[in-house]
Amino acid sequence: MYEEVAVGDTLPELSIPLTRTLIVATALASRDYQDVHHDPELARQRGSKDIFMNILTTNGLVDRYITGWAGPAAVVKAIRIRLGAPNYPGDTMVLTGTVMARTDEDRGLEISVRGTNGLGTHVSGTVTVQLPKGAGTR
Numbered sequence: 001m002y003e004e005v006a007v008g009d010t011l012p013e014l015s016i017p018l019t020r021t022l023i024v025a026t027a028l029a030s031r032d033y034q035d036v037h038h039d040p041e042l043a044r045q046r047g048s049k050d051i052f053m054n055i056l057t058t059n060g061l062v063d064r065y066i067t068g069w070a071g072p073a074a075v076v077k078a079i080r081i082r083l084g085a086p087n088y089p090g091d092t093m094v095l096t097g098t099v100m101a102r103t104d105e106d107r108g109l110e111i112s113v114r115g116t117n118g119l120g121t122h123v124s125g126t127v128t129v130q131l132p133k134g135a136g137t138r
Helices: 020-029 040-045 055-070
Strands: 010-017 075-083 092-103 108-117 120-130
Touching: 010 055, 020 055, 055 075, 055 092, 055 108, 055 120, 092 120
Parallel strands: none
Antiparallel strands: 010 092, 075 120, 092 108, 108 120
């Protein structure tokens, strides 16, 4: 329940294996046909060591992380993220979060999120989420 969440609470970690299939399939599903997301040779020609995850997938995984914790009735109001180190196939991204603020009038939470991989921080930012009345977190 919203009442049970305090500023400073940490969300459980979520580890996401970064498979080649995940990177390619999610890029195509989001209609991002840039070759750096599915063609290793062309990605290398453009200066990358391999294909890498697109921002739309990262945004979706951050949303999944928050709603997985807050529950399916939670409403994500805003996601504000910055990308850092690329997510390459064969690595793992670990998402973490901390409750930074509460707004009692709308049962809102601001959560700081970070996703790290073997190269460092892949994504960082904040998510604003509204919990419904009587809803609990997992």
